[in-house]
Amino acid sequence: MTDEENKDHGVLYLGIDLGTSRTSVSASNGVRETVASYVGYPKDVVAQKLLKRDVLFGADAVKHRLSLNFYRPLQHGVLKASSKEDDYEGNLRAARDLIAEAIRMAQPRKDELVYAVIGAPAQAQINNKEAIIDAARETVDSVMLCSEPFAVAYGLDWLDDVLVIDIGAGTVDLCRMHGTMPEDTDQITLTTAGDFVDEEFGKLVAAAHPEAQFTVQMIRGIKERFASVADEMERAVAELPVKGKPTEFDLTDPLREACRKIVPPIVEGLGELVSTFDPEFQSRLKNRVLLAGGGSMIKGLDNAIQQEMHRTLGEGKVVRIEEPIYGGANGALKIAHDMPEEYWEQLK
Amino acid sequence: MTTATVNFSETDDGLFTPEEIRQLMRLEYDRARRYRYPASLLLVAVDRLESLQDLYGWESKEEILQAVIKALRATTRDSDFLGCMHDGRILTVFPHTDEKAITSIATRLLGICRALDFRTDGRALRATVSIGAAILVEDSELEFEHFVEIAEEAVTFALASGGDRFVRREAADDVIDRLRDEIDAEADRLVQDRIRIQEAAERETSAPEIASPLTPPILGTRPHSGDAADSELAKAIAAVFRDGSADPFALEADILAIAEEHVRREREAAVSAALAEHGKQVDLLERRVRKLKGLLDETGAELSRIATLKGLDSGIASIYRTVQGLSPDEDRLQEKREMLTLIFEANLDLQKKKRRS
Numbered sequence: 033m034t035d036e037e038n039k040d041h042g043v044l045y046l047g048i049d050l051g052t053s054r055t056s057v058s059a060s061n062g063v064r065e066t067v068a069s070y071v072g073y074p075k076d077v078v079a080q081k082l083l084k085r086d087v088l089f090g091a092d093a094v095k096h097r098l099s100l101n102f103y104r105p106l107q108h109g110v111l112k113a114s115s116k117e118d119d120y121e122g123n124l125r126a127a128r129d130l131i132a133e134a135i136r137m138a139q140p141r142k143d144e145l146v147y148a149v150i151g152a153p154a155q156a157q158i159n160n161k162e163a164i165i166d167a168a169r170e171t172v173d174s175v176m177l178c179s180e181p182f183a184v185a186y187g188l189d190w191l192d193d194v195l196v197i198d199i200g201a202g203t204v205d206l207c208r209m210h211g212t213m214p215e216d217t218d219q220i221t222l223t224t225a226g227d228f229v230d231e232e233f234g235k236l237v238a239a240a241h242p243e244a245q246f247t248v249q250m251i252r253g254i255k256e257r258f259a260s261v262a263d264e265m266e267r268a269v270a271e272l273p274v275k276g277k278p279t280e281f282d283l284t285d286p287l288r289e290a291c292r293k294i295v296p297p298i299v300e301g302l303g304e305l306v307s308t309f310d311p312e313f314q315s316r317l318k319n320r321v322l323l324a325g326g327g328s329m330i331k332g333l334d335n336a337i338q339q340e341m342h343r344t345l346g347e348g349k350v351v352r353i354e355e356p357i358y359g360g361a362n363g364a365l366k367i368a369h370d371m372p373e374e375y376w377e378q379l380k
Numbered sequence: 381m382t383t384a385t386v387n388f389s390e391t392d393d394g395l396f397t398p399e400e401i402r403q404l405m406r407l408e409y410d411r412a413r414r415y416r417y418p419a420s421l422l423l424v425a426v427d428r429l430e431s432l433q434d435l436y437g438w439e440s441k442e443e444i445l446q447a448v449i450k451a452l453r454a455t456t457r458d459s460d461f462l463g464c465m466h467d468g469r470i471l472t473v474f475p476h477t478d479e480k481a482i483t484s485i486a487t488r489l490l491g492i493c494r495a496l497d498f499r500t501d502g503r504a505l506r507a508t509v510s511i512g513a514a515i516l517v518e519d520s521e522l523e524f525e526h527f528v529e530i531a532e533e534a535v536t537f538a539l540a541s542g543g544d545r546f547v548r549r550e551a552a553d554d555v556i557d558r559l560r561d562e563i564d565a566e567a568d569r570l571v572q573d574r575i576r577i578q579e580a581a582e583r584e585t586s587a588p589e590i591a592s593p594l595t596p597p598i599l600g601t602r603p604h605s606g607d608a609a610d611s612e613l614a615k616a617i618a619a620v621f622r623d624g625s626a627d628p629f630a631l632e633a634d635i636l637a638i639a640e641e642h643v644r645r646e647r648e649a650a651v652s653a654a655l656a657e658h659g660k661q662v663d664l665l666e667r668r669v670r671k672l673k674g675l676l677d678e679t680g681a682e683l684s685r686i687a688t689l690k691g692l693d694s695g696i697a698s699i700y701r702t703v704q705g706l707s708p709d710e711d712r713l714q715e716k717r718e719m720l721t722l723i724f725e726a727n728l729d730l731q732k733k734k735r736r737s
Contacts, residue, residue, distance in 0.1 A: 042698045042700055042702075043698055043700045043702060043704070044698040044700075045700070045704075059696075059698070060698045060699055060700055061696040061698045061699065062696065062699070063696060084680075139696045141696070141698075144698055145703070147703075161730055162730065162734050165731075165734070176723060176724065176727045177726075189711070191712070191715065191719075211715055212715075212722075213718075213719050213722040213723070367720065367723065369700075369704050370704070370705065370710075370716060371705065371720055371723075371724065372706070372717075373703040373705055375720070375721075375724040376703065378728065379724070379727060379728065379731060
């Protein structure tokens with residue numbers, strides 16, 4: 033921001049939830065937007081002419097992925113760019129562009145200061161964090177990172193004796209809040225998240241219907257539409273090609289089974305956090321469990337976790353937050369709003 | 381004031397130097413703002429000036445520029461300021477000139493330039509100009525530099541849109557839409573022409589053999605010089621009369637054979653010539669389509685640029701005028717402040733590590 037001295041017309045706060053499958057932004061101008069965390073660049077001049085853009089995001093990128101160098105820059109909740117494997121430069125560039133797009137979606141004005149808090153995965157590596165900050169600094173005046181599950185809890189003002197379950201595509205973050213900033217011992221990150229469900233669902237479908245042809249994208253689409261862990265659920269009937277011919281399959285049982293596989297690791301993690309907490313407050317902790325993140329939209333998941341807690345921990349009460357998609361972004365926005373001015377100034 | 385005459389050509393044009401014209405214009409501009417009278421600014425650029433120089437040499441470029449300057453002088457008053465910018469663009473300030481008057485001036489200038497006649501190497505050249513205008517409206521708070529930028533933006537847009545046009549900054553949207561429609565229509569028309577010509581050429585190529593070779597060719601006139609062919613034909617007929625059979629039927633058959641062969645050759649040549657002509661037309665149209673396509677792309681890029689520029693000041697305003705922070709009435713104020721401090725410190729630490737590395 034070169035014309036900082038002209039930014040005297042207001043302050044725009046941004047809360048960004050940078051997720052493996054979805055990036056959401058909430059802003060103090062009332063904008064709330066979300067985009068799937070996919071980035072694509074036209075493979076050649078022909079594709080560029082056809083698509084008429086240099087970079088595509090979200091559903092657009094997925095739709096045209098065959099014409100694109102296609103990136104999903106976050107994996108298991110961290111930037112793929114952190115490893116030197118794969119396409120390091122490409123993933124880093126995609127992550128930068130994705131963050132810039134999230135900020136652009138908030139429609140900031142040129143004459144306003146823009147302060148952003150980005151919810152980063154709870155156990156993101158330091159080089160991940162640096163890459164995220166670098167990307168954001170190109171378009172905002174000052175930026176901070178905070179842990180995603182903490183942002184969810186802060187946004188709801190649940191700061192005491194709370195267990196937060198933030199189910200994303202790459203990771204499930206479990207966080208124990210006890211009136212102070214959670215430390216490393218208060219957080220557990222599992223990889224049995226949305227992508228894991230997709231993988232398991234794919235395996236089960238392939239085993240049950242070896243003749244069906246499908247991709248991860250197709251499997252993910254079916255999951256997002258029908259996902260449930262309930263005994264009684266809407267029949268997950270979907271068309272998959274068999275030797276080129278669209279054929280209808282009932283995938284209800286494989287889907288339910290795949291979705292249920294994430295419950296035991298979550299409850300096991302919760303048990304670990306509960307058992308290492310002050311015994312006097314363990315019961316209160318078990319009865320204040322917040323379920324957040326895109327994965328929390330699996331139907332019946334709150335009840336399934338609650339039942340599993342009753343079975344293994346003796347009790348438990350799980351509350352699903354009202355806006356799973358924007359829970360992290362709203363919390364990050366509240367942190368940005370509450371942050372004192374001098375802190376922002378020092379980080380410029 | 382007319383003694384300052386430094387120009388791109390270093391000749392005595394009576395134009396102000398870029399620095400002088402800017403200074404004068406700034407004064408005039410400030411005066412116009414102060415006393416609230418209208419003023420307009422025109423920026424005139426000769427279309428494809430660099431290409432003209434590349435193709436026909438520096439002298440031709442200079443000749444065209446001088447002619448445009450002369451035309452500009454003919455359309456301005458003594459009280460108007462003429463000066464040249466770098467890259468051959470001519471900047472003019474018109475005090476006491478409103479939108480209507482400046483439109484009239486620009487239209488007149490376009491007409492004069494269109495009528496200019498240049499000849500280089502025996503070829504007639506058509507030189508046109510693009511004109512961008514910025515109009516000072518009452519209560520404007522624009523600085524002079526911004527005012528010039530607006531005119532530059534308008535003339536750049538006029539050039540990118542194909543030149544030979546006048547663009548007022550305020551009317552840019554309409555012009556963009558109209559140009560886009562015009563280019564689309566022209567491209568459609570050219571595509572239709574090309575299809576029509578190709579179809580005609582295909583019909584002619586695949587036309588069935590004419591029943592009698594004596595049937596005249598269907599296409600146009602004789603394509604090549606008839607004198608040699610006629611002379612050859614006459615010689616052949618004369619030879620038949622001289623050396624041929626005395627039998628009149630045999631003589632008739634020989635002459636018919638000669639005539640038949642002659643007509644066949646003529647017909648083939650005519651068809652080939654017509655096909656070649658069509659081929660040239662197709663090539664020409666293809667070039668025009670390519671050129672228009674390039675223009676369309678440029679216009680598209682310009683549209684995007686303008687859209688981006690427009691977006692600079694758009695966006696949705698935040699509900700906050702100032703930095704907020706925790707309210708003193710906040711529940712658990714101290715706890716939250718400590719948490720926020722910890723977040724800040726973690727980020728500060730991260731920043732320091734980054735700087736060190």
